[in-house]
Amino acid sequence: MNAPNEFAALKTRQQAAWASGDYAVIGTTLQIVGESLAEACDLRTDERVLDAAAGNGNATLAAARRGAKVTSTDYVDTLLQRGAERARAERLDAAFQVADVEDLPFEDASFDAVLSTFGVMFAPDHARSASEMARVCRPGGRIGLANWTPEGFIGQLFKVLGRHVPPPAGLQPPSLWGTQAHLHALFAQTAEKIDATPRQFNFRYRSAAHFIDVFRTWYGPVHKAFAALPADKAVALENDLTELLNRLNRAGPDALVVPSEYLEAVITRR
Template identity: 75%
Template sequence: MNAPTDFAALKARQQATWSSGDYAIIGVTLQIVGEQLAEACDLLWDERVLDVAAGNGNATLAAARRGAQVTSTDYVPALLERGAQRAQAEHLSLNFQVADAEDLPFADASFDAVVSTFGVMFAPDQVRAAAEMARVCRPGGRIGLANWTPQGFIGQLFKVIAAHVPPPAGVQPPPLWGTEARLQELFGAAASSIEVTRRQFHFRYRSAAHFVDVFRTWYGPVHKAFAALGPEQGAALEKDLLDLLNRLNTHHPQALVVPGEYLEVVVHRR
């Protein structure tokens, strides 16, 4: 019989991963995803909105720009500080609070909309995280998600990393959140409907080498993967990442443009 998964230990390890590097350097490039999700959720002035695993606040800012009363949460305080700096620069008033996606410190039905862009999908206990989002969303409210797909670029990037640094046992791959079947498993019982739109975010860098340099320096999962490997193994990972990037590059030789497929999801709460 397999031992039960130690989600607390996994979460501590994961928190250390996302605290390494500086995700805000990467996150700020994804702002358009938060804007599109805010529109897909049809956020209204004065609605109560919760951003779960908000990172440096892309969906947070998008909601606040539409007049919502926003609470932005993450379990990495430094990322919330980045979000607060961005909000202050735009003179937006909202609340930032350290919180665990799997144990949200809010009452049932506290929010009109609950959103997450490329955040909650990385929670180790997927079922519990989804249940928490549904719990704090009022009946008739919306849960808005942007999730990388398994077959898209980021899904493939994580497969490359896993071939060199195997993920911990007992954890479902985060890109499963980017499949309609998994979304139905996670939210079907709480939903009156689940709307899914396939979208592409285009990663734009000078070259494949530039992308790898930026991600190994600032993006926690890639940063930690290289840190766990010796020089020879690290060089092998770098080669595989460069091969993936060059294969998916859709632009001319002078630049790197790689489309990253994700699902834009709106769950209408039953």
């Protein structure tokens, strides 16, 4: 287990990674996941909803569209600003607040639902993150999660990145959040029940080269991985990503459509 100061140092590096590029360029393409999660959680008008590790606010917007009273949080302020811009453009009412999912600044049982789409899974301390989400969710409330699976495309992409730029020793893989066994372990003491459904999101680009260009420019973890490598090793990473993308592409030679499995989970708070 990592010591708290090691987690703090790692988190600082993660913040820098997610603040690099512009995740919102990628994040906006994932909006359908937020809509699906809001429906799975059966959100109601005027319910108090927290979007934790919200990024640019996909679950935030989905909840606000359903009349919920939403608080959108992330530890990267620039991402929250992009979410706030989107909310203003749609005239949706939501509050935006810088906050760390591992140390949420809210009272116990403050929310009827706590959501996270591809966010909390990247926090280094899995157990603490799960405990904090459960703490601020009222008994009988719902914790709704969308997490990439280890076997899906994004899970495989992170394995490729890890071969070229190894992650810190002892860190649990983010994709563990995309397994039912890990969710049951994390929420064993706080969940009344856990309903989990495998789903797919389709990444749509012109080609493998187009996908890599967009992700190495805008997606923090890929951007940082390429930046950390000398030219010859960056070419090797690009080749491995190209092979993965072309192998999973279901669109043929003239386009790129890559299905990526994720786990949609609704955890009812005990």
